[in-house]
Amino acid sequence: MVEMKKTLIFIPSPWIGHLNSALEFAKLLINTDNHLSITLLNIKHPGTPFSGSYIRSVLASQPQIQIIDLPEVKPPQNQPATASSLWNFMEGIKPHVKSTLQNILSSYLNSHSNTVVGLVLDFLCAPMVDVGKDLGIPSYLFNPSNAGFLILLLHLQKLQIEDLLRYSDPEMCVPGFPSPVPSSVMPGPFYTRDEEGVVGCCNFAKKFTETKGIIINTLSELERYAIDALTDAQTPPIYAVGPLINHKCHPNPNLEQAQHDLIMKWLDEQPDSSVVFLCFGSRGSFDPSQTREIALGLQHSGVRFLWALRSPPTNDNEEKTLPEGFLEWMELEGRGMLCGSWAPQVDVLAHRAIGGFVSHCGWNSILESLWFGVPILTWPIYAEQQLNAFRMVREWGLAVELRVDYREGSALVMAEEIEKGLKHFMERDSMVYKKVQEMKEMARKAVLSGGSSFISVRRLIDDMISS
Numbered sequence: 001m002v003e004m005k006k007t008l009i010f011i012p013s014p015w016i017g018h019l020n021s022a023l024e025f026a027k028l029l030i031n032t033d034n035h036l037s038i039t040l041l042n043i044k045h046p047g048t049p050f051s052g053s054y055i056r057s058v059l060a061s062q063p064q065i066q067i068i069d070l071p072e073v074k075p076p077q078n079q080p081a082t083a084s085s086l087w088n089f090m091e092g093i094k095p096h097v098k099s100t101l102q103n104i105l106s107s108y109l110n111s112h113s114n115t116v117v118g119l120v121l122d123f124l125c126a127p128m129v130d131v132g133k134d135l136g137i138p139s140y141l142f143n144p145s146n147a148g149f150l151i152l153l154l155h156l157q158k159l160q161i162e163d164l165l166r167y168s169d170p171e172m173c174v175p176g177f178p179s180p181v182p183s184s185v186m187p188g189p190f191y192t193r194d195e196e197g198v199v200g201c202c203n204f205a206k207k208f209t210e211t212k213g214i215i216i217n218t219l220s221e222l223e224r225y226a227i228d229a230l231t232d233a234q235t236p237p238i239y240a241v242g243p244l245i246n247h248k249c250h251p252n253p254n255l256e257q258a259q260h261d262l263i264m265k266w267l268d269e270q271p272d273s274s275v276v277f278l279c280f281g282s283r284g285s286f287d288p289s290q291t292r293e294i295a296l297g298l299q300h301s302g303v304r305f306l307w308a309l310r311s312p313p314t315n316d317n318e319e320k321t322l323p324e325g326f327l328e329w330m331e332l333e334g335r336g337m338l339c340g341s342w343a344p345q346v347d348v349l350a351h352r353a354i355g356g357f358v359s360h361c362g363w364n365s366i367l368e369s370l371w372f373g374v375p376i377l378t379w380p381i382y383a384e385q386q387l388n389a390f391r392m393v394r395e396w397g398l399a400v401e402l403r404v405d406y407r408e409g410s411a412l413v414m415a416e417e418i419e420k421g422l423k424h425f426m427e428r429d430s431m432v433y434k435k436v437q438e439m440k441e442m443a444r445k446a447v448l449s450g451g452s453s454f455i456s457v458r459r460l461i462d463d464m465i466s467s
């Protein structure tokens, strides 16, 4: 007799910071329970032209995961990537998702060996909840960020839009946060009081509550307080399943193997825990004047460094933005290395020579740094990074503050401040270091058999396959 497979339809969003953990999660589910099969719908977006080949390379060893490319839908031209433009983009994809799902369902009708038990939607794909409802398929939300960010959005969408736009208190009490959240670390649209952005974020958040469960790339040991606050009658059940980390540095179109090997060779030559790694996520870049200040700060600090230098997309040559003589000085001194616009971040953080990470505090970067026990010096730039930085420093004591409220368009952080911050950071704050090492141990235990995230995954699968 053919055993019935329970199929999950994964719809990740194509941006690397969302894809990485979603793909790891798909692999984890498949490897945990052999009743499951997965079909992944690949969304094409002109801003991420390599996502399809990236997905295929990450899943190359997982033939149980089928990949279907959705037809390309062009986002409206000349519109910045805001919550509302993303919402419209996802709305435009809905009809294609629906017809693809209908095809899958009708092919299963004839085969009798498969049944679709759920959609797993990245949180930017939350509008697809409606498609699931139309076709009678439950949706699970996949949040590649953290429980704190989720509860903040759920809290904000309950407030009146007019109040959010008029809001002038310097801080806000939010359930799940042990201390009030300063308005300076609120996500972009709530900070700038941009009506379209606020409405867009609230639209997404409303959809989150229409799901059968919310999966979060976090661990309960880190976010106990926020997860407890989310465990109420109005919020779908929460599954903390992280950290989900892609340990294999997959080929990236922006990183050649030769460059990867050069970076590793250079790190091999450095003393233990002596190098600070600077990397600001998949989209983080600074304009020439800020780049210059960073370069001078590094030069004057005396600290060894590996720097993923990336200019804004309008500037095609990163190195042109450096102070005169910097490259020659670096060559002569041998104390630093530029690693081009894409760094093999996981391999770098795993290297014994790395002693600190100047990070934009994207959630994947935070989890990766905790996994390898590398402390962070905070320099947030966009999205929910200010909130993450604030929590890392103030709530958890897991990072050292350079800035928690920097964002695109902020005043320059001057070289002297960077120099001082780097020196203090690399001298090692023993309290922060100790806490990071403790969290590293907890993170590793959480995913092992019997660990909190391991148990959560099992609970989730039971819910999925019992329907």
Ligand code: UDP
Pocket: 016, 017, 018, 020, 279, 280, 281, 282, 283, 284, 308, 341, 342, 343, 344, 345, 346, 361, 362, 363, 364, 365, 366, 368
């Ligand atoms: N990343 C990388 N090399 C880079 C920049 C980013 O490997 O030069 C990876 C990083 O390891 C992480 C992801 O891309 O897994 C970025 O996710 P994160 O949530 O930290 O930031 P985002 O890019 O979403 O802002």
